[in-house]
Amino acid sequence: MPQMPATRLAPSPTGALHLGNARTFLVNWVMARREGWRIVMRMEDLVGPRIKPEAVAEVYDILRWLGLDWDEGPYTQSDDLGPYVDAMGQLAAAGLAYPCELTRSQIEAASVAPHAGDPHELRFEPGLRPELGPRLFEDRATNWRFVVDEDASVTFDDAFAGPCTEQPGRTTGDFVIWTKLGQPAYQLAVIVDDARQGITEVVRGDDLVDSTARQLLLYRALGLGPEPRYHHLPLVVGPDGRRLAKRHGDTRISAYREAGVSATRVLGLLAYWCGIVDQPREITLREIVAGFDAGKMSRERIVFDQEADAWLRA
Secondary structure (H helix, E strand, O other), X not given: OOOOOEEEEOOOOOOOXXXXXXXXXXXXXXXXXXXXXXXXXXXXXXOHHHOOHHXXXXXXHHHHHHOOOOOEEEEEHHHOOHHHXXXXXXXXXXXXXXXXXXXXXXXXXXXXXXXXXXXXXXXXXXXXXXXXXXXXXXXXXXXEEEXXXXXXXXXXXXXXXXXXXXXXXXXXXXXXXXXXXXOEOHHHHHHHHHHHOOOOEEEEEHHHHHHXXXXXXXXXXXXXOOOOEEEEEOOEEOOOOOEOOHHXXXXXXXXXXXXXXXXXXXXXXXXXXXXXXXXXXXXXXXXXXXXXXXXXXXXXXXXXXXXXXXXXXX
16 A cells, blocks of 8 residues: 655754744645645654753644644654664664764864865764774764765755755765764654654755755665655745844744734735745635645745834734
8 A cells, every 4th residue: 555645844842933944834734734645743852952841832832823733743752762773773783883982173173175064064084984894882872973975976856946966975974873962863863753654745944955865875774765755945044144043033933922913914924935925914824725836936045034024013
């Protein structure tokens, strides 16, 4: 029997849901409801000390306030580390992962070229590797890295962005898949969860295209097919072109709600950003579902500015 298409809403409790997050979740939800995909709610809480437990309930509350629901879950990653441990054991036994205690400064000192991808992640040079070979995954309080061939090239056909080719061997090199906190890193956790939860459609921001390449390497190394289809959407950014953040003012959905802004007004701005209406106006979720057309969405990043904020608060 063919696998039922499924997607996931996967927030992280590292802070409040803002307008950029909400737009991505809205597009994901609308596509699912129009196409008949099952929606899984997954709280991705394996990101270390930035976790804010009180943010979990707020995320669910805000999504429901906007009218978004889900068919399965919520699941919380930290509830069961077993599947990630199993995946690590498989990779270590295959000689595809190894423990690494090198510091950031040591890795930076060995770098031979500037890193062109995530500015927070240094390229790990192949010469820094220990001798490769099968290992037991025993030391869980150490960073472990995944072996990436220096010439590795990953190509995938993005349903929104089109053909994409990434070269993780030249941008990140061997990347961390298990952290010294005793938890899986994002790249490993997300593909283990996507595979076991039957996720076939991944909708997210285009800042994660390079992550997709790394995740596909892990998918293939673990034999986890079939691989999901990816839809990378242009981000919502501030006037400076940088992804939406505190530096652009308070764009939290909760702040707008507390200021008396209605859910239909927030949805109106998001619908405008999605090409559903020509100008922002209050709109219902039912109207958004009826009017959504992925082909009308801008291929350029959306700019949140003072005019948009003023319209919300009018």
